[in-house]
Amino acid sequence: MWSKIIKSLGVDIEIVDNYYNGVEPAYTVLKRYIKYGSDLLFNPEVRQQVLGVTGVATQIAIDVGSEFIPPQQAVTFEVENDINAFEEYLRYAIFDAAGFESYCIQELKGLVDRFRDKGGTWNGVALNEWLEGNTLLFAEIPHNLKSQASNLEVSERLRQLSIALKKQCNSPAEFRKHG
Incomplete structure (x- = not known):
């Protein structure tokens, strides 16, 4: 046989x-x-x-x-x-x-090239998800970038507080007295 x-x-x-x-x-x-x-x-x-x-x-x-x-x-x-x-x-x-193996490498390179060619599209998708507060996206962000984002948020809130206090106080002298 x-x-x-x-x-x-x-x-x-x-x-x-x-x-x-x-x-x-x-x-x-x-x-x-x-x-x-x-x-x-x-x-x-x-x-x-x-x-x-x-x-x-x-x-x-x-x-x-x-x-x-x-x-x-x-x-x-x-x-x-x-x-x-x-x-x-x-x-x-x-x-x-x-x-x-050569075939797989060639296909992988083709996928990478197609992904790169549509870089603008992917940037737009990522930005939209960021603006919508997608928790899955936030979970993927590296830790060092997350802390910068929270620092930016704190900085923005402090800036807004400063503007509100300036509006409340009419003169710089009053501002210094309360600040």
Whole structure:
């Protein structure tokens, strides 16, 4: 069955090997992993014979070679390890081969450029929210800027008080007497 899978993939399977940059020796040749499966990771004899590596890839809770393991648990173990292998190949081979990282960086730069191009719009939105007293916006303002805003408010109130006192007192001499 595994040979049919390898034949159906053709040369694409070897291209994946060229891009693999992970550290697990069991995954360096995809054909080999397809043939041996999780035994290549967890069976010390298979690892030694095929990879020349002693020990297992990670500590496992069950011995899949044991005849006392329920078939359902063995199947679950095999499926979980195939999913882990798929994740490994996606991370350390497929994404590089597909240029996924470059694509993501290009898209991110495009989003940043679009955001910057509409800088005036975003400034207007932020100003409107500020004037409306949006509490979510105020929560995002850094602490050092919040204190300046409150100092400005106190300063403005003191200025208004000064104007009111000047209006109340007709002459500067009276102002000094009350002030």
